[in-house]
Amino acid sequence: MALEHAILVSLLEKPGSGYELARRFERSIGYFWTATHQQIYRVLKRMEADGRLDVREVPQRSRPDKKEYSVSALGQACLSEWLHEPIQPESVRHDLAVKIRGAAFDDPAALIQEVERHRRLHGDRLAHYLAGERRDFGASDASAAPDAGRELQHAVLRGGIAYERMMLAWLDDVLATLHRLAPGL
Amino acid sequence: MALEHAILVSLLEKPGSGYELARRFERSIGYFWTATHQQIYRVLKRMEADGRLDVREVPQRSRPDKKEYSVSALGQACLSEWLHEPIQPESVRHDLAVKIRGAAFDDPAALIQEVERHRRLHGDRLAHYLAGERRDFGASDASAAPDAGRELQHAVLRGGIAYERMMLAWLDDVLATLHRLAPGL
DNA sequence: AATGCCATGTAACGAGTTACATGATTGC
């Protein structure tokens, strides 16, 4: 249900086309929500039909024309309403944890490679987040006016960083456990 | 895709009915995967039809009869195959992060209550996990034979604990940011 | 008499994934 709201937030931050949204979902918005372009186009259509978005055809030179979406007054009201109603925390889903418990019925040592691979992926993501933090929030000018949007974006990014650090520490813990169970490696 | 595998793992740990599985998904298995009874019954039927599970009708006194499912040889082979193929890390989805970034276009102070509510929920879950850890893994007998299944279950639980601790710290960070942006409260 | 637990399910819908399809331009 929150994809619509994520789109509203992203378009409020800056209007754009479905294609541009899809790219944002691979980057900053992707820190806390993912979506493919197919899904985005489908939802954009519905939201436009419901009057929560406005569209503007933008002709472009040497590129296909695009539809630039922006949030209508109704869309902003919908977002505001959602912000004021309580939501439940996301349910957790970790494939890897299923695998770890499943390893008891297989060879635990076979999992070491897989856990190491995940550790690398999370390390890469952490590095990527930290680079983004330095780029967008580093050396902040203390004399600059405090910008609520910027502060909140930074707080969300710090959440992503904390998550990746936690995962790295936990995966190290899991690896140590696996090595203890399979001393041969 | 991993619900099937989570069911296989749970039934390998102990055979049981759909109803019992649903309750396990509210407890230990629920630390890393959730599912409702409707979904479980549907998947159990498919898995039985595919020959990955065996069923046994168990008549009961003063209770409805139940169907006890257990993993067939084919089911175990399927699980083993899955354990050996690489999976991608779960995509992250945080409603609350969408709300936090959305608060820039609404009243940031209105979010404080909601964030505090989530903080309480995560605190409750952490307490629940820690109680489970004390109950199931506390005061482990060093002379006991090392049990791989037990060790791996504990490692997964430690992941849940680390996650909740990280969330608590991050939500405190978010609350401090919101208070800075809305000094009136 | 009402509530809650045990036990199983169906139906309808919305969310998300994967594969396929098109067509122009830009850079190597």
Place this chain on the structure above:
DNA sequence: GCAATCATGTAACTCGTTACATGGCATT
């Protein structure tokens, strides 16, 4: 000539949620 980027979509499918439905037994 080939691949990548920009830009939009359809179709088919699986996964997940919500609401509805049934019915006996045990407890308060």
